[in-house]
Amino acid sequence: MGLGKSPNPILFPMGYQLDPSIVIKHLPLFLKGVFLTVEISFFAIVIGLSIGILAAVARTSKFKILNLISAVYVEVFRNTPLLIQIFIIFFGLPGIGIKLSPYISGLTALVLYVGAYNTEVIRSGLEAVPRGQMEAAKSLGLTGVQAFLYIILPQTVRISLPALGNNWVSLVKNSSLVSVIGMVELTWVALDLNALTFRSFELFGAATIFYLILIFILINIQNFVERRFAYKT
Amino acid sequence: MKFDFDVIAKNLPYLLSGVKFTIALACLVIILGTFLGVIFGILKLSKNRLIRYPVSFIVELTRDTPIIMQMFFIFFGLPALGIRLNTFPSAALAMSFFAAGNTAEIVRGAIDSLPTGQFDAAKSLGMNYLQMMIYVIIPQALRRMLPPMMGLFTTLIKDTSLAAIIGAFELTRAGQEIIERTFRSLEIYLVVAAIYFIICYPLSYYTRKVEKGRVTGF
Numbered sequence: 001m002g003l004g005k006s007p008n009p010i011l012f013p014m015g016y017q018l019d020p021s022i023v024i025k026h027l028p029l030f031l032k033g034v035f036l037t038v039e040i041s042f043f044a045i046v047i048g049l050s051i052g053i054l055a056a057v058a059r060t061s062k063f064k065i066l067n068l069i070s071a072v073y074v075e076v077f078r079n080t081p082l083l084i085q086i087f088i089i090f091f092g093l094p095g096i097g098i099k100l101s102p103y104i105s106g107l108t109a110l111v112l113y114v115g116a117y118n119t120e121v122i123r124s125g126l127e128a129v130p131r132g133q134m135e136a137a138k139s140l141g142l143t144g145v146q147a148f149l150y151i152i153l154p155q156t157v158r159i160s161l162p163a164l165g166n167n168w169v170s171l172v173k174n175s176s177l178v179s180v181i182g183m184v185e186l187t188w189v190a191l192d193l194n195a196l197t198f199r200s201f202e203l204f205g206a207a208t209i210f211y212l213i214l215i216f217i218l219i220n221i222q223n224f225v226e227r228r229f230a231y232k233t
Numbered sequence: 234m235k236f237d238f239d240v241i242a243k244n245l246p247y248l249l250s251g252v253k254f255t256i257a258l259a260c261l262v263i264i265l266g267t268f269l270g271v272i273f274g275i276l277k278l279s280k281n282r283l284i285r286y287p288v289s290f291i292v293e294l295t296r297d298t299p300i301i302m303q304m305f306f307i308f309f310g311l312p313a314l315g316i317r318l319n320t321f322p323s324a325a326l327a328m329s330f331f332a333a334g335n336t337a338e339i340v341r342g343a344i345d346s347l348p349t350g351q352f353d354a355a356k357s358l359g360m361n362y363l364q365m366m367i368y369v370i371i372p373q374a375l376r377r378m379l380p381p382m383m384g385l386f387t388t389l390i391k392d393t394s395l396a397a398i399i400g401a402f403e404l405t406r407a408g409q410e411i412i413e414r415t416f417r418s419l420e421i422y423l424v425v426a427a428i429y430f431i432i433c434y435p436l437s438y439y440t441r442k443v444e445k446g447r448v449t450g451f
Contacts, residue, residue, distance in 0.1 A: 016313040079387070079433040080426040081394035083405060088426065091412070092419035169297070176299035180398060187302065200309035208298050208306065215297040 022199045023206040026189075033189035034210050040103075040185065041172045041214075044110040048171070049164070051111060052118025053153070059123050070119065077116035082174055085109045090181045106178030114171045118164060125160035126152070158229050165222035172214055186210055240417045241424050248421075251407025252428060258325055258403055259390045265329040266389070267382075270336020275366075277341045288337075295334030301395050303327040308399045324396035332389055339381045343374040383440040387433050394429070404428060 023030065058070040077085065090105040100108065129152055137147035157164075179188035190207035194200050276288045295303065308323040318326065347370060355365035397405035408425040412418050 075434065075437075076430065079391075079437055080429045081391040081405070083394045083397070084422055084426045084429065088419065088422045092422045095417075095419035173297075173299040176301055177395075179301075187299065187305075190302075190305070194305075194309060200305070201313040204302060204306040204310045208294075208302050211298045211302060212294070 016201070018202065019199060020202055022193070022197055022202050026193055029189050029193070030186070030206065030210065033184060033186040033207075034214070036183065036185040037172070037175055037187075037214065040107055040110065040178065040183070041168075041175050043107055044114055044171055044175070045168055047107075047111045048114035048118055048167075051115030052122045052164075055115065055119040056122035056126055057148075059119060060126055074116045074119050077112055078120070082109060082113045083177055083180070085113060086177060086181060102178070102181045102183045105181060106175075106183050110171065110175060110178065113174065114167055117167045117170070121160045121163040121167065122156060125156040125163075128159050129155045161222070161226050161229065165219070165226070168222065169215055169218060172218060173211070176211075237417055237420055240411075240415050241420050244411045244415070244421065245424070247411060248404065248407050248424065248428065251402065251404040252432075254321075254401075254403040255390070255393050255405075256432075258321070258328070258393045258396060258401075259386075261325050262328040262332050262389055262393070263386055265325070266332020267336055269329065269333035271340055273333055273337035274340025274344070277337055278344060291330075292334045292337045295330045296338065300327060300331050300392055301398055303330060304395065304399050320396070320399050320401035323399060324393075324401045328389065328392060328396075331392075332385065335385050336382065339378050339385065340374070342381075343377040344370060346377060347373055380440055380444040383436060383443065387437050387440065390433055390436070391429060 055070045055073060058066040059074070061067060086106060086109040089100065089109050090102065093100065093105075133151055133155065134147055137151040138144070142150070175185060176187040179185060179191060182188070184192075186207055190203045194203050197203070273288050273292055276284050277292060279285050279288075304324055304327040307318065307327050308320065311318065311323075351369055351373065352365065355369040360368065393403055394405040396403055397409060400406065404425055408421045412421050415421070
């Protein structure tokens, strides 16, 4: 309120009174939104990574049919907007009898979308692991699955980490889109409060800052993990 | 529920009228974003901190926040500053800043990745900054910028769908309007997705070709 009484006439020529107290008043709601954004992003990161690994293995496998399925999956989800994917899952699928809650719909769309991007990253990571690694593992008596899990996969993830990190940053930003189907995350909270109070400047400004903080934390975690797993020379 | 092809055939012209706006928006954003982004990218490499820090701040702000947040801020928030924009210009402005931020990072990365010998050699030939940039640095950087820039363009075309959230008329909004009349969500959204795919797939296919060509070309 203190700031509200002395509006800056140059910054706000329309006589708009900046009132940051609106954000502080609704801070619990904002934090709830932040929490849900973090939660859905976390689940999407974990599940999306698994899908990425599975689809990348399918993509590089000798079986033509697996290869084709994975390629179609990646191309379809990478070349259509996430918003439309969310709409198809939430509004479209009930048409054929599949009704999903906003939470599940949003998460499914995010997971499939980030999974497609992860697939491409992990596939090039798989190809970057030298062939000799597999041969060495096999000559040590490891089975194919063991060799993949203990020798190939850790190296692949290490190589792919920087690019995966980019995908995760995009994912946190993209999680804002699930607000359109009514998931009460950060963007939804800002939109809802905006509809109630018309304090757009403060509310969207606050939401922007929350996103900046989230992304900043994510980038730092990613840098830490990258350093931790870097090749020691 | 039976899949209704009739509703698709009947409404396809309306969807295609939306495609025009999607393409117009994408072109506008790509041109404006690239122009701004190249300027930002070069300014980001400036040795003067008074230039570098504010530009870096803008770049990070646009890269690290969701596009729809930027759209809401411009569409709902800017009227507080006395700037009232329609839906389409709001979407275009927000996306242009997003494009500029990402382009700046690509430009900076490409110039940074050039060997320092290129800069030294250009200077030792007596070139000034502008000559060095135009004749030596930019042509080489362009080649490295091409694949990520094309990837960015694909992303931008897909992200034009977000303009529908603030109500700008383009392909996604056209689809929503048809669904409000016909209640045929699945059919219409699948067609909308197919149209986006038809626009984006050739671009991303070509991007991959360029990427591969570049690897063997160097």
